[in-house]
Amino acid sequence: MKLFKRQLHIGCLLLTAIVLLAETMQPLHVSATNRTATSSQQAPSIENLNEQTRQLLENSLSAQELDxxxxxxxxxxxxxxxxxxxxxxxxxxxxxQLDAARTQSDRVLVAYYTGERDQLWLALLNTGSLSGMITFYEYYQMIIDHDHDIMTSYQKQYNEMLNKQQQLDRTSNELQQIGANLKQQKQRVAQLHQQIDSGVASSSNPAIVRQLMQEMNTYWENIGLYEVRGYFNSLAQSMNQFPSFLKSEPDAIQIRGRRYTITIAEQQLNQFLHQQGGLPESFQFHFTEQGIVVNGQEGNLNLVIDGSYIVEDQPQNAIRFQVDKLIFNGLQLPDTTAKQLENQFDLGFYPGQIISYLKAKSVHMSNGQMQIELELSL
Structure with a gap:
């Protein structure tokens, strides 16, 4: 009987533990469901919207990014x-510290100017015995070394103070630039909000327009931005291998003395990016006389990147990709977003990785082709 009660008691404890465990795991299941719902969120369509509403969506997205x-x-x-x-x-x-070092260095200089150190040297020469001369010379050398240490320490601290002052000046200039940038962005946001409020008020259905703006902003924040970053990251990783790809391509590099010319057809670049970076076939680079256009569509995402390759010498010689315009699902994002992605992901390449001491001099674009002029700099 006691054994039966003990087994019953143990069974009740196990049942209670199972119930508690199930209650504890339930929020995890809900969280997973929410993540699935978020990932399947559809992008608001702007195809059937009039120009005023489309502009409101673009302004709203820009205001959010500027915030x-x-x-x-x-x-x-x-x-x-x-x-x-x-x-x-x-x-x-x-x-x-510099003032204290200057005081010591002044004393040393005074000692030399008044002839005090010369008197020590004369005393050394007038020493009667060899042992006395050696002992006095060691003493004299200690004084000279000490003087040298004082002057060296003063010079070092003086240079450190100059460097610190230069850092302070640079930081001060940076603060002024940041303050001006901050003021400019706040003015831009204020103007956008005025345009948004005015546009919504004059629309035929303000509630629907505000809902569309909220849906577009939420989609960009939760899905669109991460997808765009993913494409930029794939491009950046692929461009790391681009110099090796060029060396393996026949006739891609032509040599005339110390001058080199790299000719890249857009078909070559697209093939490389699709194979190396795993980018969808829908994403294509197009070379034009005005620059480079990258466009493509994958699922709910439509992306257009207008940019150009430029030669840059600092901090090192490079062919850098400059993002001039970024259009997401038909809406142009502000220049600050394009610049941030440009700075975060390096889409350029470095001629020195092709051949050491090779420097880019110029980039020329034409329809379907890009040419890069380089020079061997020894």
Whole structure:
């Protein structure tokens, strides 16, 4: 009987544990369901919208992106201000140390100008015995070495103070630029919000328009931005291998003395990117006289990138891809978003990886083809 009660008690405990475990796991199931629903979110269609509503969606998306830019610039401004304050404190300490070193160095200079060190040298020469001369010379050498250490320490601290002052000046200039940028972006956002409020008020159905704006902003924030970053990341990783690809392509590089010419057809580049980066076939690079157009569609996402390749020498010689315009699902994103993606993902390539000491001089675009002029710089 006791054994039966004990087994019954154990069974009740196990049942309670199973119920509690099921209740604990339930939120995880709900969370997984929410993630599935989010990933399957459809992009709002703008095909049947009039130009006024389409412009409102574009302004709303731009305002949201500029708000993020303002937050980034604000954080950068705060970090620069903290650095500036820290440099100011370090400069005060450095100045005190420099004053103390200057006092010591002045004493050394006075000793040389008044002939005090010359008197020590004469005393050394007038020493009667060899042992005394050796002992006095060692003493004299200690003084000279000490003088040298003082002067060297002063020069070092003086140079450090100059470097610190230059850092302070650079940080001050950076703060001014950041402040001007922040002011400009806030003005842009304020103007956009005015245009949005005015446009919504004059629309035939303000509630529907606001709902469309919210849906588009949410889709971009939750899905579109990550998809676009994914394509940029694939392009960046592929371009790391582009110099090796060029070396393997026959007739891609022509040599005339110290001058090199790289000729790239858009078909070559597209084939390379599709094979190397795994980009969908729908994404294509097109070379025009005005620059480069990248467009493609994958599922709910339609992306157009207008850009150009330019020669850049700092911090190193490179063929850098510059994003001039970014259009997502028919809506142009602000220049700040294009610039951020350009800075985050390197879509350029480096001639030095093809041949050492090779430097790019110019880039020429034509319909369906790009030519890069390079020179061997030894």
């Amino acid at each position: 993020h830019e303002i937050a980034r610039v604000g954080a950068k401004q705060q970090a620069a201000r903290q650095q500036y304050n820290g440099l100011q404190q370090e400069l005060i300490i450095q100045q005190k």
